[in-house]
Amino acid sequence: MRSATVIGTGAIGTSVALALTRNGVAVHLQDVNSTAARTAEAMGAGSLQTPQEPVDLAVLAVPPAHIATELARVQRSGLAHAYTDVASVKAGPHRDLHSESADAASYVGGHPLAGTERSGPLAGRADLFEGRPWVLTPSAHTEEAVLNRALELVALCAATPVIMDATSHDRAVALTSHAPHLVSSLMAARLGHAPEASIRVSGQGLRDVTRIAAGNPALWQDVLHANAEAVAEILDAYAADLGLVIGALRALASADPVARKRAADDVERLLEQGCEGRARIEHKPGTSLADLAAVTVTIPDQPNSLARVFAAVGEIGVNIEDVRIEHSPGQGQGLVELLVRRTAAPELSRLLGAGGWSASH
The missing domain is CATH 3.40.50.720 (NAD(P)-binding Rossmann-like Domain)
Structure with missing residues (x-):
């Protein structure tokens, strides 16, 4: 070309x-x-x-x-x-x-x-x-x-x-991209009139779930309009699951111990299915979350802290497959979660600790 x-x-x-x-x-x-x-x-x-x-x-x-x-x-x-x-x-x-x-x-x-x-x-x-x-x-x-x-x-x-083929593509991205964006937007929309005290105690989980809600609304309006039917099918199934979970959560307050046990089992089953589904997402060819383990390192809120962690891992000779960072403005320190091969995690945690880092596996 x-x-x-x-x-x-x-x-x-x-x-x-x-x-x-x-x-x-x-x-x-x-x-x-x-x-x-x-x-x-x-x-x-x-x-x-x-x-x-x-x-x-x-x-x-x-x-x-x-x-x-x-x-x-x-x-x-x-x-x-x-x-x-x-x-x-x-x-x-x-x-x-x-x-x-x-x-x-x-x-x-x-x-x-x-x-x-x-x-x-x-x-x-x-x-x-x-x-x-x-x-x-x-x-x-x-x-x-x-x-x-x-x-x-x-x-x-x-x-x-x-x-x-075009139809299979649209069904796939409805599941993996378009419906998740709407779900993220729905969650973020709940924050618009939330009390300031609630926002102050929000954690990294909320940031992760709502990150993509910051996408351009006009662009996403075009996307959802073009793939509306496929997205609606995914959300129909999502709504059905959500209804079951709501019922189970309300049943947890029931006076009937049998109903409480059944509801607890239903909630646990959903959480397990979530873990199974998440593990199917490949981070690169041949690597899934099931192959990885997290090493969590506490880092000070200072210039070059993250670079020094990466340099230390590089000197040890371990490849970082993915990174998650948990830090809020105003905090004196943050956490960086290094996803590495499961077999390498214990030794990496030990060597980082020996190098003066606060690391856990």
């Missing part, structure tokens, strides 16, 4: 452009928001100059509802030899191609499963997609050369390609 045009310079579009530019691809930028486009250009993501000949690939980084219309427009102008997108919903755009008279042969749907709760070009990062899945949804009409060009895009962004 020698040339590309990225249409849309939000966080994802700018990240794609930065990754391609880093790999020597001549990137042209387009956006109806001229300020965003100029910002992305200033970041080194590409040029605002119009290409003089068709580029190798055009990447549509626009909302799902606009994919088919935008695709038809740029195809009529002869912008590129091949086209893809990065929208998080795929079945709708595929269906809309015919009504917009878009050419399905030169297009393959795409969705990189990486992002940030921040929006705009300043949230863009060249390394955003490294090691992350990137779904491609070719139709029966997609030409092989177009699919290969999209696969090259994925490789240049250091992502992992996954081939799926």
Whole structure:
């Protein structure tokens, strides 16, 4: 790939452009928001100059509802030899191609499963997609050369390609992304009028659950509108489970010991199922939470404390698979939870302790 045009310079579009530019691809930028486009250009993501000949690939980084219309427009102008997108919903755009008279042969749907709760070009990062899945949804009409060009895009962004049909993709992301965002938003919405005393005693668990609720509401409105049916099915099942849990919790206050025991068993079963489901989430190929153990280290609220912990672990020779940080503003210290291979955790904890760190396993 020698040339590309990225249409849309939000966080994802700018990240794609930065990754391609880093790999020597001549990137042209387009956006109806001229300020965003100029910002992305200033970041080194590409040029605002119009290409003089068709580029190798055009990447549509626009909302799902606009994919088919935008695709038809740029195809009529002869912008590129091949086209893809990065929208998080795929079945709708595929269906809309015919009504917009878009050419399905030169297009393959795409969705990189990486992002940030921040929006705009300043949230863009060249390394955003490294090691992350990137779904491609070719139709029966997609030409092989177009699919290969999209696969090259994925490789240049250091992502992992996954081939799926559009409907299966939408059902999958409804479960793993879109419904969780709504649940996070519902939890965060309960905090809007909560007493200040309640907010002051909130912990890291609340921050973890509500982090993604900070996502751009306008963007998520588009996403949920495009995948509404699949998300509703997931939330129907969630609501049924929630109803059972509510009933069980109320039964825990019952005077009937048999009812209390049954309710306690139901709550415990749900918590166990939660642990089992969480353990299925892979952190990298071949590694799941079931393979990992946490080493918790207390760190002072001082510059370079976190860097010194990482350096100490590196000197010991243990690879950190994941990191969780628990710290609130105003506290004199925080906790960093290092997830490492289960077999390495006891020795890491011992050696960190010997090095003067307060560590536990």
